Amino acid sequence: MTELTIVQAINRGLADAMRADPDVLVLGEDVGVNGGVFRATEGLFKEFGGDRVIDTPLSETGIVGAAIGMALYGLKPVAEIQFLDFIYPAFDQIVSELAKFRYRSGGQYPCHVVIRSPYGGGIKGGLYHSQSSEAYFAHTAGLKVVIPSTPADAKGLLATAIADPDPVLFLEPKRIYRAVSGEVPDGDQRVPFGEARIAREGADLTIFAYGAMIPPSVQAAETLAASGTNAEVVDLRTLVPLDEKAVLASVEKTGRAVIVHEAPRFCGFGAELAAILAEKAFFSLKAPIQRVTGYDTPFPYALENAYLPNAERIVHAAKAVVAAG
């Protein structure tokens, strides 16, 4: 066990994977000499050299296209997109190619690629350094989407992602890169995909969240406890594959759901959770499902704190749900 922040856990995870497997390499903008703008790749260039820690030209199209080609040839590239907001120039490669290659080739050409990217608000980054666009990717058949919220999960899920033969989008909650630190098991400890984590147990209501929304969700649960509502917090960890079993089991127990994410509400990931509950846990539900999310506007700058879900809003929604039935 070592005490690490999330960004340190990721850095450690990358180094471990590169040491263990010569086919793993890292590429992206400023990932080499500079060690990444968030220092997630710090030290890798020194240890593994410029052929395995590749500073690329400023082209996300090229980064993902090249990563796919490398994977087709048998390597296991880990590409960094500097901010999730800048992934869109690579969207064609991701949606048309990365997600579909195995399928359209009848299984001949899997794409063993991980794309890492910091996502979300909370660093006063405005419209283009704050987005949380996981829903686009979760809707894209053929991609796995992973979002850790603790240092241990960051390392364990990253190890699983790098070992996974399918493309994985690994989203890092940059707001808590350094804010959260915790014990991380040493060695190759993997956290499996498709298993949610119960961040807090409870019986009266379930709060579903992931990534940087876990801390305010847990905080909300604690506030709620004071007023007699015992909330469960489910950290989804992997959006695809989703741990539907855990989602349903929790609501079958609590009968109430509040869903939290930073992304705009409309067609956000929370919609899918609500839809699953409305289909498969309908008779367990005692009250309307509420979503506490970013608003349906672009991400603001000055009003960032007003935009992002906070513990107060979660508590407010939870109370409304409890009051409703």
Place this chain on the structure above:
Amino acid sequence: MTELTIVQAINRGLADAMRADPDVLVLGEDVGVNGGVFRATEGLFKEFGGDRVIDTPLSETGIVGAAIGMALYGLKPVAEIQFLDFIYPAFDQIVSELAKFRYRSGGQYPCHVVIRSPYGGGIKGGLYHSQSSEAYFAHTAGLKVVIPSTPADAKGLLATAIADPDPVLFLEPKRIYRAVSGEVPDGDQRVPFGEARIAREGADLTIFAYGAMIPPSVQAAETLAASGTNAEVVDLRTLVPLDEKAVLASVEKTGRAVIVHEAPRFCGFGAELAAILAEKAFFSLKAPIQRVTGYDTPFPYALENAYLPNAERIVHAAKAVVAAG
């Protein structure tokens, strides 16, 4: 009134708009001399010339980027993306720029742009000539998303789109471009955004659908009528802005919902509808909501008919919902 197919209605709508307003122009691949690969722009090049019906190089990035620039300067470009499957090279321009320009400039720079694109399956187009990726765009704050299902709506909604000062993604159900024909009012008859159309009235169950899923939904409703279930079919017409009132009103009446779309289920547009119902019509709902959708795989070729929702699947789901409560 004139009897037109959907593609003829669109062609007519474009010509009318260009005649009425010299600031309207059309650009895209093969839209000029060739009249568009689906002939939606047939005749426009001859009437309006190459400066207003612009054959562009093969770059969706360039098409949308240039259209934005034109709009900033005061024109009203209507860009064609040849197939919705090919919109991804323009995704950055659409998501980062088109959708956010008005907002991020504090209202100084609206983007009066329409992007037209044929979408959906049913023409044996395989992975790349069949996609139905409306959810990506509906999740993008700042974009309007419109999908007509009849010739009259095609013309009326297109007129509204071209007059709208905000960016509109206008998705055309290519599968029924020519299959459906109907009466279209002459002259400048607009269909407002944000008003769903009741394609068939009913009291027992609501089928929500749009675009090319309207015909099988109506067919399903007719089959259901034979077995005593009176289904309402709601044609959403505009996904953004959504006619939430009509959505809720229908389910408040019927108590049951089946949601139909071609796109993969996971995080598809249907999830949002289900989430809205689970939040705001919870106490009206008598039974679980079911979604009849494409599967969570890339769009297939040989198995296209097995993939696409059909009337039988809709009937099957509707019966299950009715049986459940």
Place this chain on the structure above:
Amino acid sequence: MGKAADKSPEPPAPEASPDLPADDLPKVYRAMVLARVMDERCLTLQRQGRIGFYVPLQGQEAAQVGCAWALDSEDWIFPAYRELGVALVRGVPVKLLLDQFIGNSGDVLKGRQMPNHYGYREFRFVTASSPVGTQISQAVGAAMAARWKGEEIVTVTFFGDGTTSSNDFHAGLNFAGVFKAPTIFFCQNNQWAISLPRERQTRSETLAAKAVAYGFPGVVVDGTDVHAVYRAVRDARDRALAGDGPTLIEAQVYRLGPHSTSDDPRRYRTDAELQKWKDKDPLARLKHELLTSGALTEADDAALWETTRKDVVAAFASAEETSPVDPLTLFDDVFAQRTPQLEAQREEFAALLKEGLIKP
């Protein structure tokens, strides 16, 4: 050897160009004939509704076969959707291709893609997709990987004149220049991108000249001349393996047929232009050469066409008899293993299939 695009930084020395071995020429011709025969046949089959769609290559046979001939079988091909000639040189059996065109159970791709979008790992021919250009940056990544693994191969990517406008053309060539990737960019300038003529695609003087922007050589070759193409590709391959980086080759050809079976070229180009290029038919050119050299007689030629036609007809008959794909394969290969969600959808699907509510 075609002239180097003016302004290329390091034009390869034409004198170094190796020649297409004379002994190979009859085989090269046979490959070109096979491609042409399949093309003609498939256009007919599409009209008859026996295949759903087809993308012809007529006019581009010398470029494709000449290029493929200059490669090693270990080299990786990243095609667009029109490279039938390359696939045939690679040795992909005709029946296997036709299985793909039908999308039956013999199709390695399991019926997942439109005709022409095939690929065969066994033949190092990467599965094609429709979005133009995406293969270009992938080919560069693969070349970087091969070099990293110490394998002495090149990757070759095919694309058209229109595709030089794509994002991946720019990204791929730039990466290749920066990383000196052992990649050959083989652009078949067939003068049209559906209805857009080459001159309206870009104002660059030649397409090969675009290599200047990425700091490596670009060459123009007459793509109806199988010798010129062969030499240019051999040169590029040698350069790449010597560590000197990529080359852009512009093979000037003409698409004699429609863009695809959905296209009607009479809407946008003239008969006169078509005729001009028909007079430069690459098959006629090579046939003339072989007749002149005595490597072929008119009688040989007639026999060749006849046998080839028979073979293709027989292969299609056999492909048509091959059983359809199993509908349950719909849920395979999304991931290496089906997720619980996919498993559940598969069960739901299987039940509906059984009840006859889904008809594949």
Place this chain on the structure above:
Amino acid sequence: MGKAADKSPEPPAPEASPDLPADDLPKVYRAMVLARVMDERCLTLQRQGRIGFYVPLQGQEAAQVGCAWALDSEDWIFPAYRELGVALVRGVPVKLLLDQFIGNSGDVLKGRQMPNHYGYREFRFVTASSPVGTQISQAVGAAMAARWKGEEIVTVTFFGDGTTSSNDFHAGLNFAGVFKAPTIFFCQNNQWAISLPRERQTRSETLAAKAVAYGFPGVVVDGTDVHAVYRAVRDARDRALAGDGPTLIEAQVYRLGPHSTSDDPRRYRTDAELQKWKDKDPLARLKHELLTSGALTEADDAALWETTRKDVVAAFASAEETSPVDPLTLFDDVFAQRTPQLEAQREEFAALLKEGLIKP
């Protein structure tokens, strides 16, 4: 006039180049000083936590001011995020810029964007965004629109060396070439894209040479020489308005400061390199010229710096006193009119705000 990039198809004739009027020089210098003063001040303010972020322009003043000086006030600017010098020449008041940096109620953008991402329709200075390159193809569309409307203006788009690798660089320049758009592509090659040096961004000999790929001229200018920049831009503008199409200008400069306040350049570049370019400081160069010509004395200069500093400090004090943005504006300008959904969210938000559950 800078040398034409070798290989440009139609290098403009240097003899035609108009000169920067001597009378303007003191004003040009004043604009450069103002830019430098604001830069120094904002770096300090950011360190003090009084603004959240800042992108400095030090080293690029001559390029920006020289370019802006050569334009007509009706010309449209499509900036990246580093073009403070251009905004100042356009006449954007310092206080208005500082309001944007704070994101207060005086900000025309309503506090919606990070510092440096401003824009003012009134000054034909289009609001900047962060994703690199997107402004390039937009500038081309606007130029096409202006021509279509019969307006005699050009659009000018600014971007860095790194941005030549972007999708929109390729798409934008290609469209401009094909449509002969009256656009000037003004590339400030400041030698670095965050930590990536120019030589590793692309292997093209110069960035200007990339114009070859699009069939129009590319020129290299010394971006520390305000005269050279002015002449190159005037030439390009004349060409554009004469209907001869776009020009790519590569202004060679150096980013003397960090990429942004989040960056530490010592991680990737040497003091020696920095010193070399500090010796070519564009402000020192112009000052020397003005001292030599007698247009400026050392005393004038000292006074200029002092007044400028005072003005900026005063403007910031006033900006800091300006009230914050109204939280309810969060829901404005998504669309021309709020949709019912946005109206409902706004109401929900207003209620939470009232109850103190949301703290802006």
